[in-house]
Each structure stands twice: as structure tokens, then as C-alpha cells.
Amino acid sequence: MYRTDIGVIGLAVMGRSIALNMADHGFKVGGYNRSRQVTERLIEEHPHENLVPFYELKELVASQERPRKFLIMVKAGKPVDLVIDQLSPLLDAGDMILDGGNSFFEDTRRREQQLREKGIYYFGTGISGGEKGARFGPSIMPGGDEAAYAHIAPILETIAAQAKGEPCCAYMGPDGAGHYVKMVHNGIEYADMQLIAEAYLLLKYAGGFSNEELADMFARWNQGKLKSYLIGITAAIFREKDDFQDGQLIDYILDSAGQKGTGRWTSLESLKQGVNVSLITAACNARIMSNRIEKRKLAKELIPEPKGISAPEKAVMKELVEQGLYTAKITAYAQGFELLAHASKEYGWNLRYGRIAAIFRAGCIIQAEFLEDITKAFEKNPELDNLMLDSFFLDGIRKGQESLREALCIGIKNGIPLPAMSQAAAYIDAFRGVPAGANLIQAQRDCFGAHTYERIDRDGIFHHDWGQDHE
Secondary structure (H helix, E strand, C coil): CCCCCEEEECCCHHHHHHHHHHHHCCCCEEEECCCHHHHHHHHHHCCCCCEEEECCHHHHHHCCCCCCEEEECCCCCHHHHHHHHHHHHHCCCCCEEEECCCCCHHHHHHHHHHHHCCCCEEEEEEEECHHHHHHHCCEEEEECCCCCHHHHHHHHHHHCCEECCEECECCCECCCHHHHHHHHHHHHHHHHHHHHHHHHHHHHHHCCCCHHHHHHHHHHHCCCCCCEHHHHHHHHHHHCECCCCCCEHHHHCCCCCCCCCHHHHHHHHHHHHCCCCHHHHHHHHHHHHHCCHHHHHHHHHHCCCCCCCCCCCHHHHHHHHHHHHHHHHHHHHHHHHHHHHHHHHHHCCCCCHHHHHHHCCCCCCCCECCHHHHHHHHHHCCCCCCHHHCHHHHHHHHHHHHHHHHHHHHHHHCCCCCHHHHHHHHHHHHHCCCCCCHHHHHHHHHHHHCCCECCCCCCCCECCCCCHHHC
């Protein structure tokens, strides 16, 4: 009988990659997939002395000493519950199940409670980095029982990416904390990608930059304060040749983007928490609108283009967009971390925001140079209410907001949709305390529904008999 250290259940792209990652680091990994052919293909294509195939769950379970450890890598939703239903009767108290997919955190909380009653530890384990990250070092966000985490920490922290000599993996908190952090990570990812797309639209359709010029520009940005995984791959994308004809591939890709749900979950959860994540919501809405291909084609024929204005010379335009993008990026991350703070209080998780930022520094999709600065901001003030109040990021907002506004004006005048950048500017203005019109909304609510209002000159709750003196 083969002895294994951990079992990986689900050997599609992500499961296969993380199983091989574990095997590379000296862990004996038992691999199992519902379809026998998938397991056989993995062993045929990637033979590894530390990767052992199993074709029956009972045999996989029997290959481990207690406490047993299993990582589920299947599609979120019902497939996870089906695997748990098959696996849990074979386990004993103290054994552990890790869910490495993008499960909704409420499902994770439910599963954790149900399995806890059976003495089985359940960890909602966010994993970011895509196929390459899973294979060679992802960012990992486990949530569950803190004491039991000690049994899985040696594996997870060994296979994770490294940043400044530290593993990009840390215990997040109880029950659904890990999957919640991953959900917000993905929400920030949505916003970040949308902001980059809007920068592209500004530069290409208002600034007149070629793909080659864009590639050079993004490559330069990736050496400075915008340095990030997404900026880096975007530079490479602009250079990629098409498979079928002359030119760059980017010009032949359909202008429509899908989504799997984590961004939308973040937006919905923000409404529940009463937190403004407008950039994330704008990014979700932008993808929804992009899918209305036929309606957009029709509207293009019916709604005239704006007259438009000339963009400044390329050197100026490039600087405006760079500064505007950076400023908006600060806003997106500030919103995401504020949501984490509210959720931490709501669910009693005691999240450590500096540590979360630290594990995002490498391995994950949103890894970026300024995550080091976010880490420092929360180390300096663990109770920081909003990243934009930190001196470093406040300085960034002060220096960059005018560029953001100028870039927006150019885009709007030229009919370029900039929903995320627009929300960034609106959020900054609302955050800095300028009149928001809420006094009028209070008056309207009291007028039509007697919902009362508050005053600036005295404490208390008031109601006014509207219009009584004007009849």
C-alpha cells in the first residue's frame, strides 16, 4: 500500500497543477478524479515519483495516517457538496477537508459547521494565481479551525509563492474567512482589469497609440509604481501575433467578456455590509454590458457619436493616463480592504489586513508593487479605516486626482465608456466630504413617507409637515 501525505480530489487544470506542485516539494500526493481517464492522462503526461494515482476514494483514504488531509479541487457549488457526501463517511474525527475552489463563503460556513459536528475540520481555502501560480507557487488563503491549521500549514506554506522570504499563505480566520478574502481578492481583480481596459481605450481611441506603442508603454509602466502581474501580461498581450493573419491578436478578439461570479458576489456582499465598492460593481456591469453585442451594434447606428475633442500630444496623454490609472487603482484597493474590515467585524473573524496584503505580493493575479505599501500601511496602523487615509496613498491621491479627472474629460467628450475610472473620481469626491445631496434625499423621504430627518444645528430626529404652510 502506497502511503501519502495528502490527497487531491479533482485533477483538472488547477487540481493537476497544485498536485504536481506538492509533489515537486517532496510531499507524497494521492491523486483522484471522478473520471478515471483524467487521472490516467495526468500520470501519463506528468509521471512523478511523489504522485500516486487512485481510482477509488476508499483506497485514497486508506493511504494516509491520521489526521488525514484532502484538498478538493472541483467546480464550486453542488460538485463540492457531492464530493463531501462521498468522502466524509470514510473519514474519522480529526481528519481535514480543504476546498480549494472559488466557493461562496456562505456555503463554506454551512459546510464547516456541518462537518464540525462530525469532528471533521473543513477549510475554505482560497487559491489565486491561475494555472501557472498553482503549479509553481500560488497565493493561498485558508480559513477554518486555527488549531487544526497547524497540520496543513507545512504543506500549504511550502507550496505557496514567496515574497521577501515569506510564504504567500497565512491563516485567515474561522469558517468562511478564507473564501471571503479570496472573493474580495477577485472583486479587486475585476476592478483592476477594468481600469486597465479603460486606460487602453483612452490611449488607443483618444490618444491614437498603436499596439506596439502600447506594448512599450505598459512594459515601462511595469518597471515603476504600476508594476504588477496584470500590467506585465498586458504589455505582452499587445505584442502577441495573430494565429491566422497579419497583425496583433488583440485586434481580432471579440469585445465581450464573461464572469464566473466572484466579482458579482463581492458587489452583492458590499450592499449587505453597507460598504461602497463602486469600482468593483462598475467592472461587473461593464462585463454585463459587453455581452449585449447585438443591442450595442443596433444602438451604434441609432445614437450619434459626440462631437469629440482632440487629445493632448502623446507624451502628455501617456502621463495623464498613467497617473489617472494609478489613482483609480488606489481607490479600488481601498474599497476592497474596507469591505474586508466590515466583514471581519460582522462575522467575528479578526482579519489581519497587513498579512492579507502581504500574501497578495506574489503568486496571485492582483500581485502588484504597491501591495508592499499596503502591507506597511496596515503594519503602521492595523485599525486603518480606509487606505486613502494613509499618508502614502493620500499623497498618491493628491498628486494623481487631477490627471484622473483630465483623462476622464477626454474620454467622456469622445464617447469612450469609462465606468470604473468615473466611479473612482466620484468615490474620491464623496469620500472627501463635499456636498453629496443627501440633505435633499432626507427631505424627499420625509416629504413622501414621513421617514424623518436629522439636522446640522441640533441633535435629534425630526419630522416636518411639508407644504402645510404653502397651501
